[in-house]
Amino acid sequence: xxxxxxxxxxxxxSILAKLELSGEEQLAAARDMGxxxxxxxxxxxxxxxxxEPVSHVFPVYNVFREDTVTxxxxxxxxxxxxxxxxxxxxxxxxxxx
Amino acid sequence: MEMFxxxxxxxxxxxxxxxxxxxxxxxxxxSRIKEKDGQINAFITVEEEKxxxxxxxxQQKIERRELTGPLAGVPVAVKDNICTEGLxxxxxxxxxxxxxxxxxAEAVKRLEEAGAVILxxxxxxxxxxxxxxxTSAYGITRNPWNTDHVPGGSxxxxxxxxxxxxxxxxxxxxxxxxxxxxxxxCGVTGLKPTYGTVSRYGLIAYGSSLDQIxxxxxxxxxxxxxxxxxxxxxxxxxxxxKRESYDFTSGLGRDIKGMRIGLPSDYxxxxxxxxxxxxxxDGAEAMRSLGAIVEEFPLGMAEYAIPAYYVxxxxxxxxNLARFDGVKYGYRTEEYEGLHDMYKKTRSEGFGPExxxxxxxxxxxxxxxxxxxxxxxxLRVKALIMKAFDEAFKKYDIILGPAAPSAAPEIGCSxxxxxxxxxxxxxxVSVNLAGLPGISVPGGMNSKGLPIGLQxxxxxxxxxxxxxxxxxxxxxxxxxxxxxxxxxxxxxx
Numbered sequence: 001x002x003x004x005x006x007x008x009x010x011x012x013x014s015i016l017a018k019l020e021l022s023g024e025e026q027l028a029a030a031r032d033m034g035x036x037x038x039x040x041x042x043x044x045x046x047x048x049x050x051x052e053p054v055s056h057v058f059p060v061y062n063v064f065r066e067d068t069v070t071x072x073x074x075x076x077x078x079x080x081x082x083x084x085x086x087x088x089x090x091x092x093x094x095x096x097x
Numbered sequence: 098m099e100m101f102x103x104x105x106x107x108x109x110x111x112x113x114x115x116x117x118x119x120x121x122x123x124x125x126x127x128s129r130i131k132e133k134d135g136q137i138n139a140f141i142t143v144e145e146e147k148x149x150x151x152x153x154x155x156q157q158k159i160e161r162r163e164l165t166g167p168l169a170g171v172p173v174a175v176k177d178n179i180c181t182e183g184l185x186x187x188x189x190x191x192x193x194x195x196x197x198x199x200x201x202a203e204a205v206k207r208l209e210e211a212g213a214v215i216l217x218x219x220x221x222x223x224x225x226x227x228x229x230x231x232t233s234a235y236g237i238t239r240n241p242w243n244t245d246h247v248p249g250g251s252x253x254x255x256x257x258x259x260x261x262x263x264x265x266x267x268x269x270x271x272x273x274x275x276x277x278x279x280x281x282x283c284g285v286t287g288l289k290p291t292y293g294t295v296s297r298y299g300l301i302a303y304g305s306s307l308d309q310i311x312x313x314x315x316x317x318x319x320x321x322x323x324x325x326x327x328x329x330x331x332x333x334x335x336x337x338x339k340r341e342s343y344d345f346t347s348g349l350g351r352d353i354k355g356m357r358i359g360l361p362s363d364y365x366x367x368x369x370x371x372x373x374x375x376x377x378x379d380g381a382e383a384m385r386s387l388g389a390i391v392e393e394f395p396l397g398m399a400e401y402a403i404p405a406y407y408v409x410x411x412x413x414x415x416x417n418l419a420r421f422d423g424v425k426y427g428y429r430t431e432e433y434e435g436l437h438d439m440y441k442k443t444r445s446e447g448f449g450p451e452x453x454x455x456x457x458x459x460x461x462x463x464x465x466x467x468x469x470x471x472x473x474x475x476l477r478v479k480a481l482i483m484k485a486f487d488e489a490f491k492k493y494d495i496i497l498g499p500a501a502p503s504a505a506p507e508i509g510c511s512x513x514x515x516x517x518x519x520x521x522x523x524x525x526v527s528v529n530l531a532g533l534p535g536i537s538v539p540g541g542m543n544s545k546g547l548p549i550g551l552q553x554x555x556x557x558x559x560x561x562x563x564x565x566x567x568x569x570x571x572x573x574x575x576x577x578x579x580x581x582x583x584x585x586x587x588x589x590x
Contacts, residue, residue, distance in 0.1 A: 010457075017415060017460040018422070028450075029457050035516055036458055042403040043474050044230055046481065053476030054483065056306055056336065057292050057532030062250050063335045077199035079440040083429035086445070093436050 005034040100125050101133035102160030105171045105265040109430050112159060112170040119159060119535070123152035123214050126172040130216070134364030136140055138242060139527055141235045142185045143217035148172075152214045158210065167322045171517040174264035177256050179310060180299040181205055182216070188301050189233035190223045192447030193427045202299025203334070204268060204310045204327040208222055211326040212343040216264055219254030223449045225303045227251050229428040229511045232451040234466030236476050236509060238281060242547055248506040253502025255313045256283035266314040266323055270300055270305045273538075274500075277537035281500035281550020284539045286563075286571070287313045288320045291557050292532035293338030293528075295324075296331035302417040305336070306412035309365045309528040316576055317538065317568045321345040324560065340558060341459040347549035353569045354388030359493030361396035370503040375550040377499050383573035384497070392498045394492070398485040401478050401520055402527035406467055408462050408475035409530070413458025414452075421447065454515065463486055469582065483531045490556040495566045497522050524552060534560050536567045540574050 010030045011082050021029060075088060084091035100108070100122070111117045127145055134140055152172075175181060180198035182205075187193045201209070209215065222232040230238040235406040238253045241261040242306055248257040252269030256279035259267050269276040271289035273279045278288030287549040288311045295310040302308060312323035330339040348451025360381055365374055384392045423429035423443030430442035448456070462471035489496060501521055511518045530533040533554055540551035551570065555563030 009344040010460075013457055013460050013464065016464060017456045018444055019443040019448075019456065020421070021453075025450075025453070029454070032454055032515060033458055033461060036407065037461075039516060040406050040471065040475075041476050043401060043408075046401060046478060048474060048477035048481070051350075051480050053112055053473050053475055056482040057483065058336075058338060060336055063332060065332065074386055075198050078425075080199070081196050081426040083427070091490045092424055092459075093433065093439055095436050 005030045005037065099139040101319070102266070102443070103214070103260045104315045105173075106167050106322055109167040109169060109171050112164065115268060115485070119152045119156040119462055120149070122170055123148050123172050123216070126216050126264060129261070133241075133261045135264055136239060137241055137261050137263070138236050138238050139218050139219055139254045139261060140174070140217045141187055141189065141254070143238055144184060146510060148185070148214060148216055148577065155212050155214055157456050164212035166207070166211050166326070168326055170517050171213050171265050172216045173203060173208060173213045174216050174219045174250050174255055174258045174267040175279070176221055176267070176269045178221060178270055178301045178303075179205060179268055180217060181218065181382070184218065186218060186301070188224050189221045189235055190449065191234045191428055192421050192444070192446065192450070194234070195428070196426050198299070200299065202310070203296035203331050203341060205299065207327045207329060210270070213326070217259060219252070219258055219267060221254055222251035223452050224271060224301070224414070225251040225272055225571045226414070226455050228274070228278060228521050230254060230279070231508065231512055232449055234449060239508070240505050242284060242505075243545070246509050246547060247282065247400045247511065249282035249501070250274040250506060252287070252313060253279045253280070256280050256285050258289065259285045259313050259315060264576070266319050268310055268314045268327070268502060270308055270310050271529065272304045272410060272530050274522045276311045276313060277525050277535055277552055278501045279552070281552075282548065283507035284548030285313055286316055286320050286536065286538055286576075287311065288536040289322060289534060289561060290324060290328065291338075293336055294328045294340060296334040296337050298331055298333040304413040306413060306538070307410060308458060315319070317536070317564060317571050318346070318349055320536065321349055321495065321564050345564055347562055348565045349568045351565050352388065353384065353566055356389040356566060357493045358389045358391040358566070359386055359489055359496045360393045361399065361496060361498055362393045363392070363396050363399035364498035368502050368520070368523070369499060372543040373499045373503060373549050374499070377497065377551060380540050380551045380570055380574055381497055384570060387569050387573060391497070395487055396489055396496070398482045399523065399527065402482060402522065402530060403523055405475040405478040405482065406522070406526040406530060407519060408471050409479065411459035412463050412472050413459070415456045415463065418456055423447070438496070438575065451512070451515070479530050482527050486527070486531045486533060494562055496554040497553070498552050500552040501525070504543045504545070504547035504549055528554055533557055534563050536563060538567050538571050538574075539576055
């Protein structure tokens, strides 16, 4: 498995993860991921046929409530931590030409 | 009795009796921080004026008999991944370096309602990813017992603050052992509650299906008091559980005669330090002499817990940390061309190496082609781990074992080999995977003068039984490390 972590895989995963890795970081990532996955492959020793995957320890159901506003309008406080705002909206670079 | 020697509950009692004021307690903690934290670095943020203002307000309420609980006026520290309204919350990351939350976590709100005075925000591994508090963007925290050693992690700041006597107690968070392991390394008591017991509202998520907030304190009684204050059913957390009881203190002191204690042989084998093994066996013997029935048994699945954990925790982390993109809060890179470039540069500059490592691994195991082989496989293994514990709790009330394979390692020895560091979580991660409550209680010192922690694990929702057993174990083996060594305090820190 570890052999599969080549530079292309690292590049592809960094696109999914929205990370820009330097050449050195890419090499380190390939090495670290390879080593971790080799270790994780231990799980393959276990026969899990017929075992249902469990994501939460308790059965989790949607929690519904009436569609009424319970929180206050704290737009200004919320936006205080934003890097850039304009007219009460978050400011980002142009996304469509 | 000096304030240094008081537990939170003892201090709270004296505050109620009018012997000490909340203002004096806060002044004491702030002076202690000033004296010790230059070396320990347990805190990222302390706003003295705010602390004193809160302490004065709390004292007035105490005098008007509006606050009568055990935590009223007690100075507490809060881990920096738990939101505090108006007080910077960084997750020990550059990417949240200037984040001031507009609201408080439910657990913080409840602590404040109980009259606790928040001293500040404690250091941690960045986004709680690490076992040493060395991945913080705000410098490492040092172990108060020996400053050449790490305090453990990720709640290393909270545990070191309590161990150094800077805070009387603290909140931490535990995703794979992040309360219990540093408690063990720092000679304090730390509890990870049953999943769903403390609201995660306002806890900055790492692995949402595993994360729980819990107390770090000088003894079991304090842990029980804090848990009682912060636990609740909260509609704002979709995974919050409505428990039958939120009483964690009234059972303390009851005996453990006839209690069945299981000692997993899988936790005592290869990889466990001899001195830690001896401490566990001494703890077992102490419980036996109190009338408990203690026996070794094969728990099973122990060796699969870490690989399953790192798949699940990293997968959830990669998804949870997608929100840090330089738009709504936190750091944004200075130069960029277009939106995607801004996202990528912001994240690459804002996150440290360990966080990136886990985001990469998590993105990989969730990616098309690998999802079934890794992520779903790990979730199936999680089901098997839960089953192993369910079987164990048919025979035993409580499981006893080590909290960590060794005492605190030296600073600088862990990060170079991440896999080796991850293996140090072997006795703690399965408790998170199975959603169980676990507590680390000081169980003596090793030959180098570093604390050793004993871990007790209970079945889901059995905190009452867990705390009862922990209380008796603490009484039998000595408990709070600092008390025993108080004479050496000045040499130590």
